[in-house]
Amino acid sequence: MKNRASLSRSPRKSIAVISAALVGALALSAMPAQGASTPGVSDTEIVLGMQLPQTGLASPGYNKVDDAMRAYFDYVNSKGGVNGRKITLVAYDDEYKAGKTVTTASRLINKDKVFAMVGSVGTQTHISVIKDINRRGIPDLFVLSGYSGFYTDPKKYPTTFGSLGTYVTEAKILGKYIKENMATKNVGILYQTDDFGRNTVEGLGIAGLTFTAKKNAASFVAGTQGSGLDAQMQQLKDNNVEVVIVGAVASAFASAVASSNKIGYKPQYVVISVGSDATTFQTILGARGIPAASSAGLLAGTISASHAPSPGEADDEFVKAFKKINDEFNKGPATGKAWDNNVLQGMNIGYMMTAALMGAGKNLTRPGIINYIKNNPSKLSSAALAPLGYSATTHEAYTGFWIGKYDATAVLKPIDGTRKMWTTDSAKGPVTELKYTRPAIAADALPKVG
């Protein structure tokens, strides 16, 4: 018994000692918050952060955006930077896995000490970090997602601004076109079952187009398109759908066309712009053994929309200038450099970001740049053919789109020959024609904020 008592005392004592040490350690480890100077900004440098899928299923196409953006910043740096500060872009791969996005965001914020996030790609991944980024007051600029939930309540996410029109806006505009021009046809839809697909269905619904599941509406879980969409396209074919609206990413649209092609199904496609990028489409079909000439043929006739000039419009002054900068400054791999809509969007975000940094002035602070963007959307012109829609009530980017059709060379050309811009909101407002003259690009291809 004695033996037992002594045995039991010593661990009890050590538990007490360890517990006391624990309290001490906890007190020691709780350190005060950091000081007040603006992170990511020095006299010579501005550090910006970005996260995107560079690898994995969702990466095709999007993995070119960071290289394009960096190429534009390198160009700006070669001209002396902004207010004497060079722009550095740190981009991390989140593989489109939200668990990883939280880590890459923490790394950008705490290790790289970025001044702002810019052009982050992806809806689901961005949902996982948007609250934290906003809570810390970090500018979350020109997010590459058309998810309206990020932008339509600026009180909830005051630092987040978009760089795309919302899916609802675009779907409403395309829906109106279909209603007016294809009224006699049997219209169906293929969409991915996430916010992107759902927002598309919602916008089309406002335009008066409704669908029935298992009949003229086929869906798939985002990310599963790699294994083919045979069943979905067969379903639409069996239901005699003549016009297929596609609310899905480019790899899914390519998959759908490949599946339809196999069963000799050739409907008229109407594709939300995110899904209709020509090079991504051709690259993916190329990997399935369909040569570029044939895939261009499969894309020809597809109707889509855009807020910017088509990358194939060689005469457009922005396209011309950006293409030249891309050739000279893009350090990405050969496939990443290849000029397409992703590169154009990346360049365009670089251009807008530079304008915002110029506008926010020499004394650069986080609240300063947010206020500047919020109050001066008209000064942040870019290649887009519609103005930015930022206001006190919304942080949606472009509220205008033009409708086009792909020609035999995989270039999106305005439908009926002349380009008409249409505008609407993400709610129930009407679709009306937009009159907007895009400010010209300067000879040195740098933004002028005046």
Added chain:
Amino acid sequence: MRAVSNHNKKSIARTSLIRTLLFVAAILLVGAQFDAYNQGQLAVVLILFIGVLSVTLLTGISGQLSLGQGALMAVGGYSTALLMINYKLSLWVAVPLSVISSAIAGLLLGIAAARLRGPYLAGTTLVIALAIPTIANRFMSVFKGDEGLPVDVGYPPQWFSNLFGEPGYEQWQLYVALPFAAIALFFASNILKSRTGRMWRSIRDNETATSLSGVNFSRQKIYVFVISSSFAGLSGALYGLRGLVGPSVYPVSLSLLLLTAAVLGGIRSITGAFIGTVIVVFLPDWIDLVLVNFELSEQVSNYLPALISSLLLILTVVINPAGVAGTRLHKHK
């Protein structure tokens, strides 16, 4: 006889408690030296450590191979998120409740698994992990599909800030994860040293001999699944609290990551589980430290962590199957 056995139980509990307290002290001290990013990473280590412990108990100790621990993590994550969002519960209530729901999921799985062996069990669990996105989208109104349910650890309560100062966001993540990891460690350590642990080991080593010695083999298998699922659910709940509960948070690769960590560290030991978790969480950072000196393209550097952890996995299996912590284990044998 009874007194002796009680005494044994007590001393097992005491050893586990001391072990746990030392662990907590070590984490707090190390955490204090870290910057915010690494504190966040350390929080991930603690969270995944609980998940890896579930693999250690299930696969390492009891010999049941599961490729779907990520799915059980998702059960914990979704339960927590739904309780916090729909019933406005504090995470300190929601997380323990979600452990119960994961235990129930484990019970159901265990009842099925008691009849399955080896590759059939692995296949079944893998399918469950693969089904998560479909389930999340099928019951859209509850699980919110791919968009998921945003939840986080929020802010520390006032008394905490008053007592210890205002912690950073990552630091608070660490403090939230730590008590749960400590509880998990305490339980795992207790189970391994107890009669239950010995029974489970015997199931792994020889099912026939185990039944002959009077162990209700099917029932123990179900217990293993329930306990292991509780661990996985707890880990998943905390993992979701980093910002989002959604299908892209619990991909199939997460289940494989847990298994990788368990094998690298040593699948039969708790120390091994911890070492393995540290390796898989910090490996990308260590690789970056080395890569900083080389101008490698993203095309190469993005794939390096996966490549190196796969290589380590192969080397471990071929050269040192008992993992990093295995050497010590061999001595005991």
